[in-house]
Amino acid sequence: MNFEQFNDFEVKLTFEPAPRPQRVHIGLVQLANDHTLETDWSHLLGEQAALFSTRIFKENGMTPEALDSVAASISDGAVLVADGLPMDVMAFACTSASIIIGEQKVSKLLTKGRGDIPTTNPWSAAQAAFKHLQAKRVAVFSPYPTEVNFPLREQLIDAGFDVVAITALGIMDDNIIHKVPLSTFEQGIEILLKDNNVDVIFMSCTSLRAVENIQHLEDKYGVAVVSSNSALFWHSMHLCGQTANCPGYGKLLSGI
The missing domain is CATH 3.40.50.12500 (Rossmann fold)
Structure with missing residues (x-):
């Protein structure tokens, strides 16, 4: 079969383009x-x-x-x-x-x-999330070294928040951050909450595997927990006039 014969053999179709999915x-x-x-x-x-x-x-x-x-x-x-x-x-x-x-x-x-x-971005999103939750006093769980944590604290203060405590893992290797376990989250949060009046705990870094643990941590410690990834998703939806509705992943994503 040559090209001309194939051209006759091939059945040509037309279609009306479907609309973009409503999401x-x-x-x-x-x-x-x-x-x-x-x-x-x-x-x-x-x-x-x-x-x-x-x-x-x-x-x-x-x-x-x-x-x-x-x-x-x-x-x-x-x-x-x-x-x-x-x-x-x-x-x-x-x-x-x-x-x-x-x-x-x-x-x-x-x-x-x-x-x-x-x-x-997660930094802008986190600050917007704190304001949405009416959280003034922020405690930070950070995997970063001091050279990154210092501007983090300064920028939060400049934005009008009180940084009441920071726990830091001082990780330099990007490929290690996702390996931080739940037990370390809990250890850090217990330190953050000790003798501090905390409105929200911020678990900073998109590589921290925190989202799947947020509800557990909120239930255990009775304080709102926001991670970089939960804040980024919430804010992405918020900027489009939508409410992120993800029951079971913490107060911020509860659909309220």
């Missing part, structure tokens, strides 16, 4: 060495949102220099997110890099080539 479309730029966010969000997305992501390189090491260098790749990563499909919101998934690079700069880099749409 929030989240475009995500995440780091190559984030081992947790997609698993965390697999519990949260359901039918309310669709995730479209890409990854960018980050040199291993939790140093301000390595985190700041990520900025050079954010825009290139953003334009690769589902090319040709409009997003409702663009998110950048690194808390510490957002602190070091700056929230406004991250936002500009995310929307380069994507149009005028809302943007978020």
Whole structure:
């Protein structure tokens, strides 16, 4: 069968393009060495949102220099997110890099080539979540070294929050953060709550495997717990005028 014969043999169809599914479309730029966010969000997305992501390189090491260098790749990563499909919101998934690079700069880099749409990152999302929960006194569970925790505290104070305590693991290797166990979460939270009046506990870093444990921790300690990944999902939905409804994953995601 030659081409002309095949052209006659082939049955040509036409179709009316189906509308885009009625759910929030989240475009995500995440780091190559984030081992947790997609698993965390697999519990949260359901039918309310669709995730479209890409990854960018980050040199291993939790140093301000390595985190700041990520900025050079954010825009290139953003334009690769589902090319040709409009997003409702663009998110950048690194808390510490957002602190070091700056929230406004991250936002500009995310929307380069994507149009005028809302943007978020875990650092901006966490602060918005604290305000939503009417939480003033923040205690932080951090995997970071001191060089990252210091600007974290300073920026929270500048935003009007009281940082009552920080526990720090001082991890330098990005590939270790996702291995922090629940027992260490509990140990840190017990220290954070001792002799402190705490409104919310912030578990910082998208690589911490915290989302699946948030409800357990809230039930055990009687205080709101917000992780980078829970805040980022909540804020992505919030910026699109939607309420994240994920029962069983803590107060922030309860749909209230």
